[in-house]
Amino acid sequence: MVEVIVAGGGPTGMMLAGELRLAAVDVAIVERRPTPELVGSRAGGFHSRTIEILEQRGIADRFLAEGKPVQAVFFGNTMLDVGDFPTRHPYTLGLWQNHIERILAGWIEELGVPVHRGLEVAGFAQDESGVDVLLAGGRQLRALYLVGADGGRSAIRKAAGIDFPGWDATRSSLIAEVEVTEETPAGIRIDEVGIHGLHLMEDGRTTRVVVTEKEIGSAVEPTLADLGKALTEVFDTDFGVHNPTWISRFTDATRQAAAYRSGRVLLAGDAAHIHAPSGGQGIGLGIQDAVNLGWKFAQVVKGSAPDSLLDTYHDERHPAGARALKHTMAQSIMQKADPRIGALADTVTDLLTIDEARRRVAGLISGLDVRYDLGEGHPLLGRRMPDPDVVTADGPLRVSTLLHRARPVLLNLGAPGSIGAGPWADRVQTVDATYDGGWELPVIGPVSAPAAVLIRPDGHVAWVGDGTQAGLEDALARWFGTARG
Numbered sequence: 001m002v003e004v005i006v007a008g009g010g011p012t013g014m015m016l017a018g019e020l021r022l023a024a025v026d027v028a029i030v031e032r033r034p035t036p037e038l039v040g041s042r043a044g045g046f047h048s049r050t051i052e053i054l055e056q057r058g059i060a061d062r063f064l065a066e067g068k069p070v071q072a073v074f075f076g077n078t079m080l081d082v083g084d085f086p087t088r089h090p091y092t093l094g095l096w097q098n099h100i101e102r103i104l105a106g107w108i109e110e111l112g113v114p115v116h117r118g119l120e121v122a123g124f125a126q127d128e129s130g131v132d133v134l135l136a137g138g139r140q141l142r143a144l145y146l147v148g149a150d151g152g153r154s155a156i157r158k159a160a161g162i163d164f165p166g167w168d169a170t171r172s173s174l175i176a177e178v179e180v181t182e183e184t185p186a187g188i189r190i191d192e193v194g195i196h197g198l199h200l201m202e203d204g205r206t207t208r209v210v211v212t213e214k215e216i217g218s219a220v221e222p223t224l225a226d227l228g229k230a231l232t233e234v235f236d237t238d239f240g241v242h243n244p245t246w247i248s249r250f251t252d253a254t255r256q257a258a259a260y261r262s263g264r265v266l267l268a269g270d271a272a273h274i275h276a277p278s279g280g281q282g283i284g285l286g287i288q289d290a291v292n293l294g295w296k297f298a299q300v301v302k303g304s305a306p307d308s309l310l311d312t313y314h315d316e317r318h319p320a321g322a323r324a325l326k327h328t329m330a331q332s333i334m335q336k337a338d339p340r341i342g343a344l345a346d347t348v349t350d351l352l353t354i355d356e357a358r359r360r361v362a363g364l365i366s367g368l369d370v371r372y373d374l375g376e377g378h379p380l381l382g383r384r385m386p387d388p389d390v391v392t393a394d395g396p397l398r399v400s401t402l403l404h405r406a407r408p409v410l411l412n413l414g415a416p417g418s419i420g421a422g423p424w425a426d427r428v429q430t431v432d433a434t435y436d437g438g439w440e441l442p443v444i445g446p447v448s449a450p451a452a453v454l455i456r457p458d459g460h461v462a463w464v465g466d467g468t469q470a471g472l473e474d475a476l477a478r479w480f481g482t483a484r485g
Helices: 011-022 048-056 060-064 097-111 155-160 224-235 282-301 307-333 339-351 355-366 399-403 472-480
Strands: 002-007 027-031 068-070 092-094 115-117 121-126 131-135 140-148 172-179 188-190 195-200 207-212 242-251 254-256 265-267 389-392 395-398 409-412 429-434 439-441 445-447 452-455 461-465
Touching (some): 011 282, 060 097, 121 155, 140 155, 224 242, 254 307, 282 307
Parallel strands (some): 409 429
Antiparallel strands (some): 131 140, 389 429, 452 461
């Protein structure tokens, strides 16, 4: 018996498994793909908040070494420069998903996460003490909890009976990597059908193709003939496409699980929400799900916090996901050249020249503006902790380095020893430090300096001190369980 089984070995599943191993939870991944290699490049990178999260675990440099920092926060055709955002990573990291997955796979291998490949979950049965997971072929595994990170068609979500309300597709697109015999046009083309583009990849031989279909494609896997037909309908030629590496179809269908939890079964990533890829938020949303859930799981499994702590995962991530899905629907509409939509796009483009509007939309897309509702208080409360250089007894350091082990941190910026975690010291690291710089939040702007902050393992602030310990014990008990004498 393992403590947590994660169904799905994509970015969300691997990030969650890594979080759990950092907390010494016995976790295993079950993945239907027989090998770790992802066919095709898939998604093209992630935004600022995702890079910050990876920084908090000490692995961002692995991705930065292979990716390319670019300004790629877009709304429709409008690029929203985030270069002035108060973050160490005011950019998007361009890096194909196959490389992202390879790097994550290397990380969880170092952590000792077992990955059972070539296995598919056929169903499960849960009781008061655990979950029996049935695999295709008849094998059965037992766990305390099961997480469905198995994609938009999640077998876990369906077996759990969790509703998946939302909106059906209004159009579909093909994405492929192929070779061509004709010269292809440069840049992106937007017309009344949708958005299209072809560009040569790094190997100098393969062309990445995205083309919107005139009619919504079927649910079956697309073929090279389907790709040729779609290209011909838009460009009057199929460019001689041949020798495909992979071909896939995506739509603008938008759905969100009605609940992220059903007893001992939880959902994360695309299993919990699907949306058009407009805005490039997919991988980031899944990784944010994973880091929100992982530390909560660890405390419940280890018995330091009640099972009800897992309910806060839905309470926090469902609204955050709903905001992002609403945004992707708006984005998707803008990616057509219909005259009426064009008029709307021009109006929005004009509005986004206003700095406040730019910052607000870019904050949402980049993930830097997420705030969990932890009640009234200092603007930092519920938001991601900035990453200033502070000075401790051991010398200067970045605050993000304190989160490498995925443990909570009580950062005291007042008189040394003036506050502490007390009976929670076995779970919460207290660090005395000084910081004389200013405090600024994306979208919000400058805020007053806190005297102390309680930082959750996901990097969000759970309590802000005013020079006293008022409210600290309540916050420690709320997030990290009953005090030990």
